[in-house]
Amino acid sequence: MPTAMNSRILGVLEAQEQRDGGPSTLLEAYRILLNVEAEARNYVAVDRHAISLEAARSCLYRGTPLLAFDDFSFDWGNVQRVFGEVLRLSSSHLSLTAQAAEALHRLSEDVGALRRAARDWYSGESLIPLATAYGVSTHALASVIANTMKPYLTAGAETVAQLVDQESWRRGYCPICGGRADLAFLDKETGARWLLCARCDSQWLFQRLECPYCGNNDQGKLSYLIDDEEKYRLYLCESCKCYLKALDLRHGGEEPLLPLERLLTLDLDRQGRDAGYRPGYFVEEA
Numbered sequence: 001m002p003t004a005m006n007s008r009i010l011g012v013l014e015a016q017e018q019r020d021g022g023p024s025t026l027l028e029a030y031r032i033l034l035n036v037e038a039e040a041r042n043y044v045a046v047d048r049h050a051i052s053l054e055a056a057r058s059c060l061y062r063g064t065p066l067l068a069f070d071d072f073s074f075d076w077g078n079v080q081r082v083f084g085e086v087l088r089l090s091s092s093h094l095s096l097t098a099q100a101a102e103a104l105h106r107l108s109e110d111v112g113a114l115r116r117a118a119r120d121w122y123s124g125e126s127l128i129p130l131a132t133a134y135g136v137s138t139h140a141l142a143s144v145i146a147n148t149m150k151p152y153l154t155a156g157a158e159t160v161a162q163l164v165d166q167e168s169w170r171r172g173y174c175p176i177c178g179g180r181a182d183l184a185f186l187d188k189e190t191g192a193r194w195l196l197c198a199r200c201d202s203q204w205l206f207q208r209l210e211c212p213y214c215g216n217n218d219q220g221k222l223s224y225l226i227d228d229e230e231k232y233r234l235y236l237c238e239s240c241k242c243y244l245k246a247l248d249l250r251h252g253g254e255e256p257l258l259p260l261e262r263l264l265t266l267d268l269d270r271q272g273r274d275a276g277y278r279p280g281y282f283v284e285e286a
Contacts, residue, residue: 012257234271
């Protein structure tokens with residue numbers, strides 16, 4: 001069953017389709033992916049009670065995310081099925097080449113290889129050896145793995161979210177899974193900046209004047225672009241040449257559906273890349 005958030009997103013997509021007279025390829029792909037994620041969430045378990053409040057505080061104090069890869073109880077048969085669904089979706093809607101799709105299909109048939117790919121991706125280890133062995137780019141492998149693991153990570157993160165002390169974290173990576181942010185927002189009340197994890201959708205408080213990717217806090221090397229309505233921002237860092245999309249909730253009506261905003265702000269990604277910056281949450285390997 002879809003989460004409340006996913007149900008709201010699906011409602012927005014359906015309303016937009018009615019206004020536009022039919023689905024766009026990208027929106028249709030996103031809707032299919034949400035349904036795949038909803039089913040996959042039924043096959044993951046994280047023992048919330050295995051992490052005490054004291055242990056959580058210790059982890060956060062040391063800068064260690066709360067959930068390691070082995071804290072998830074994966075049903076690898078189900079992971080294979082979800083991987084296959086994501087692969088088919090990527091082939092038909094997201095321009096994955098037939099050669100890359102075939103290579104990734106072979107990888108998914110080997111549970112050991114799939115487990116290794118997921119573990120290396122989660123832990124930040126290089127995917128180059130595995131990608132090279134199967135003759136596929138690291139970008140293609142990482143993209144399909146990320147979409148496959150998304151529902152498991154978001155479900156797991158929800159079980160431990162209340163253990164995070166926001167004021168004591170303030171780091172550039174997720175306090176729950178260790179992922180990087182691909183979106184930020186300034187809250188409506190105080191304008192404080194929050195980051196949204198690209199991997200598990202967790203939110204955490206972060207400094208306004210610091211790059212979450214490289215830690216640069218030199219105001220001379222930090223800037224942002226803003227739209228005419230002051231609703232969207234594009235943060236730019238000259239030290240690492242990364243960009244970060246953001247919403248300013250002080251300028252807007254209804255509370256946004258943050259996961260959907262990733263899709264609705266693709267023009268900001270284009271602007272960032274055209275200006276010579278890259279998304280900091282995804283690092284290309286050589």
